[in-house]
Amino acid sequence: MKSSRLLSIVLLLQTRGRVPAAELAERLEVSTRTVYRDVEALSAAGVPVYAERGRHGGIALLPGFRTDVTGMTTDEARALFILAAQGAHSALGLDDALRSALRKVMAALPAPHRPAAELAGRRILVDPDKWTTRPSSAPSADGPSGDAAAARPAVDLDVLHTAVFTDLRLRIHYRHSGETRLRTYTVDPYGLVSKAGTWYLVADRRGRPQLFRADRVASATLTDVPVRRRAGVELAEVWQQLRRQVEDRPAEVRVTARIRRERLDLAVRILGGALTGPPRTGDGDEGGDWATLDLAYPVLPAVRQLLQFGDTLEVLAPPEARRVMAEAAAALTAVYAGDTP
16 A cells, blocks of 8 residues: 555656645545655655655655656547546446546646646546436437437537637537427537437537537537636536436326337337336236336327337327327328339
């Protein structure tokens, strides 16, 4: 443990410069006396570290001394800190280890790369978990899955990426879920979030936080106006606020459906956010070929998500949901009727 603590002291001093002994003691969870003993041990080992007493004193390294990570580029440094933003470390109890590792990496980075690495951790977040709410339940600014038409990014992410790192306002042409026409917005970006593999732009619009799916941005243009973020507010905070708004939105339409047992596993994977409970089997279906699903959607048209299962799924209730499915199926039939030999 002592060797790890000695290395932590060296890396902290490289990152911070002169650091008061009391602060080092607090960070390393040891006494100030132990810090001074560690400084003596480092000095004896040839590390040019010294202590200055007095009001403005502290522990410092002689100028020019540092360890280095050779060959690392700015983009590689950014990648490390973006990867570290996943949050999966909490579930594994590795938050402390992560902070320690990042501190060591940051200290070892060449000085020109440090600002880019720090900024990457504040402007890019990766959230690997799926949405825990109903499909298409995002607010009008658009959240989780939305409509299937926007399956591929329509705009180069490089433009959005540039906007969040250059601190410039962004003008976007955006298509909301369920709409065909584009709307134009001028926004103040906080950063980009990858949620379960889908990218979102987190930005303020007229001073209020809003979430934009990257694959619904038809075009984006950087302005020459500096970004106007709310003072003291960071991406992580805004993201948590918007995520809660999406996931806590109550469902308004309850749907009961039945599905062929051989398609049940696939349905659970795809419809996980819409399911309000585990599938029910053994409800008297002949031969046990069917399972019953209880689902919830924020709006009635969202039940069209179930069309992807074809004739292996039937909506049982409510009647208005069956009507939406019938109308959608009839529209598809009309589209392909002319191709019948």
